[in-house]
Amino acid sequence: MAEPKRKDAIAGDVIHEYDGIEEADNELPTWWIVIFIGSVVFGAGYWLAFHEFHVQPSAVEALAAKEAERARRxxxxxxxxxxxxxxxxxxxxxxxxxxxxxxxxxxxxxxxxxxxxxxxxxxxxxxxxxxxxxxxxxxxxxxxxxxxxxxxxxxxxxxxxxxxxxxxxxxxxxxxxxxxxxxxxx
Ligand code: HEC
Structure with missing residues (x-):
């Protein structure tokens, strides 16, 4: 028999309980959300900047440029x-x-x-x-x-x-x- 929902000790409602193990629907901590969204935004920005717009040459490109410069010298x-x-x-x-x-x-x-x-x-x-x-x-x-x-x-x-x-x-x-x-x- 399902027990009536009750408040979890930390924060949210307990939504499942199996064999005495309770799963609560807690709110994600703000610090976690900030890091998560920040990582997604950083990843997208990094991909655009380095792989799409090449704001800076990659290591391989930098090496090729150095070789060309040496040959020119x-x-x-x-x-x-x-x-x-x-x-x-x-x-x-x-x-x-x-x-x-x-x-x-x-x-x-x-x-x-x-x-x-x-x-x-x-x-x-x-x-x-x-x-x-x-x-x-x-x-x-x-x-x-x-x-x-x-x-x-x-x-x-x-x-x-x-x-x-x-x-x-x-x-x-x-x-x-x-x-x-x-x-x-x-
Ligand atoms: C297939 C024939 C051929 C070979 C092989 C060849 N040359 Fe020449 N070279 C010529 C000809 C023809 C000229 C004249 C070009 C002109 O009339 O403007 C010339 C011109 C030159 C000139 C300029 C001379 C001047 O009066 O300004 C130099 C220096 C020169 N050759 C050096 C070399 C060197 C060094 C090599 C070998 C790495 C070499 N050549 C191989 C045919 C050749």
């Missing part, structure tokens, strides 16, 4: 960087290997020029300053048959091969006739 060389690399025996030796592997077919094994220009004379189609040579090798001149080496070799290797070329600049190996404008090393 590696391509950010100055005349001074390249000149000092041209005095670094290890960089020059590495650059020579790169040249022998990738460049001799068109520029000759002494860089005296074949299909491509003589790289040992004082004349340059695209500029003879270290940075200009670096940019020419990196970007290539696809329309004239000079491949784009930046994506193939990477900036560090392009820097090495340019270091090697700088040791050949103005050594005037006889080969292909001069092309372009005279460049005087400052």
């Amino acid at each position: 590696a391509g950010d060389v100055s005349d001074a960087d390249l000149l000092s690399a041209s005095k670094d025996a290890a960089a020059v030796a590495a650059g020579k290997t790169v040249f022998m592997t990738n460049c001799v077919a068109c520029h000759g094994d002494k860089a005296e020029g074949r299909i491509g220009p003589n790289l040992t004379d004082g004349f340059w189609i695209h500029g003879g300053a270290p940075k200009a040579i670096f940019e020419t090798v990196k970007a290539g001149v696809p329309a004239k048959g000079m491949p784009t080496w930046g994506p193939v070799l990477g900036a560090i290797t392009v820097k090495q091969v340019v270091a090697y070329l700088l040791t050949l600049r103005n050594t005037n190996v006889s080969g292909k006739e001069p092309q372009g404008d005279a460049y005087t090393v400052p």
